[in-house]
Amino acid sequence: MGHQIKILVIEDDNDINQLLCSIIKNSGYIPQPAFSGTEAMIYLDQQEWDMVLLDLMLPGMNGEEILVKISEQSHVPVIIISAKMELQTKIDALRTGADDYITKPFDIEEVSARIDSHLRRLRQISKPVLNKVLRYKDLCIDTDSKEVSVNGTEILLTAREYAILTLLMSSPKKVFTKANLFESVWNEEYHGDDNTINVHLSNIRSKLASANPNEEYIETIWGMGYRLKT
Numbered sequence: 001m002g003h004q005i006k007i008l009v010i011e012d013d014n015d016i017n018q019l020l021c022s023i024i025k026n027s028g029y030i031p032q033p034a035f036s037g038t039e040a041m042i043y044l045d046q047q048e049w050d051m052v053l054l055d056l057m058l059p060g061m062n063g064e065e066i067l068v069k070i071s072e073q074s075h076v077p078v079i080i081i082s083a084k085m086e087l088q089t090k091i092d093a094l095r096t097g098a099d100d101y102i103t104k105p106f107d108i109e110e111v112s113a114r115i116d117s118h119l120r121r122l123r124q125i126s127k128p129v130l131n132k133v134l135r136y137k138d139l140c141i142d143t144d145s146k147e148v149s150v151n152g153t154e155i156l157l158t159a160r161e162y163a164i165l166t167l168l169m170s171s172p173k174k175v176f177t178k179a180n181l182f183e184s185v186w187n188e189e190y191h192g193d194d195n196t197i198n199v200h201l202s203n204i205r206s207k208l209a210s211a212n213p214n215e216e217y218i219e220t221i222w223g224m225g226y227r228l229k230t
Contacts, residue, residue, distance in 0.1 A: 002072055005029040005079075005119060006047075010040040010066065010083065011055040016104070020053055020081070022112025023112050027118075035176055041069065042144045051118060056082040056089070064096065071097030073157045076145055081106060095174050095199055097158040122159070133162045134169040139208065139217055141166055150211035160185060161204045168218060177225035201226060 007024050011017040012035050028229035029050075034040040037060045043049075044066075052070060054064035063080065070078055079100040080093050090101045100114055135142040138151040146154050146162060157165065163185045168176060178197045182190040201218065208217050221230040 003025060005050045006032060007051045007053060007115070008032050008040065008043055008049045009053045009198075010032060010034045010037070010058065010063070012036060013055075014059050016055075016081075019108070020111070023108055024115065025131055027112055027115060029115075037063070037066050040066055044070065044073070048074075050116065051124070052076055052078045054078055054080050056080060056084055057095070064093070067093060067096050067098055072156065072160050075157075077122065079114060079118065080105065081111070091195075091199070094196060097160075099158070100162055113206070117187045121163070121185065134166065134206045134229055136169050136172060137215055137217065138212060139169070142170060153211050155207050155211050157204065157207065160200055161207070165204055168226065173227045173230075175225045175227045176219050179227065 005028075007029050009017055009020045010023070011020060011032050011033070014035070017033045017035065024031035032043060032196055033048075037058045040054075040058075041061070044052075044129075052174045054066060058066070063082070067078060067080070070076060077099040078097065079102060080090075081087070081102045081104060082093075083104040084090075085103055093101055099118060102111060102114065130143065132141065132144050133161050139148070140150075141148050141162075143166065148157055148162065148165065164181055165183055167181065177209055179190040179192070181197055182188070186196075205218060216229045218226055220226055
């Protein structure tokens, strides 16, 4: 396979951390346990990770702070695993850049399936794209380096936001329904009850707008979906 997939597991409860590490090993990936935010930051600075599993309640630095740091610094997918059940916590985490949210107590099969699904999606995104640079108005995506820029200014997107924008730009005239976006980016069946797409699109729009307030990039076609604004 060449690249060995490495997953950082940030969880202060020793038993849960071991359990998550063994799920990862059984799936054929390499786990690295970290038991505090401080320890996690050392690992994050030292090397690139393919994925991070993150508990929110940690000693020292909490999971929310780590999530902010990760989404500022890289495109690595983050799955939150937390006992916090409140919807608002979940929405905040997704807005900050988490790619998924699993509540404790969790089902081993489910954790394993979600890890696989995110890694599979990343492999699909990183398949060679024929035209390496996607351009639209003053927006430019270099699919090799995964850099996104507006009018020459780089903007930082989460892995999900990047996938959505790349999808829209790869077929500029196509109207993507929420189901299209959800199924290709999340790699799961769309059940139609999900505000996640809206949240991600409004995040993308506000990042683009802050780089160039005079231009609109994505339009909402009411009752249908989204496409690049013609």
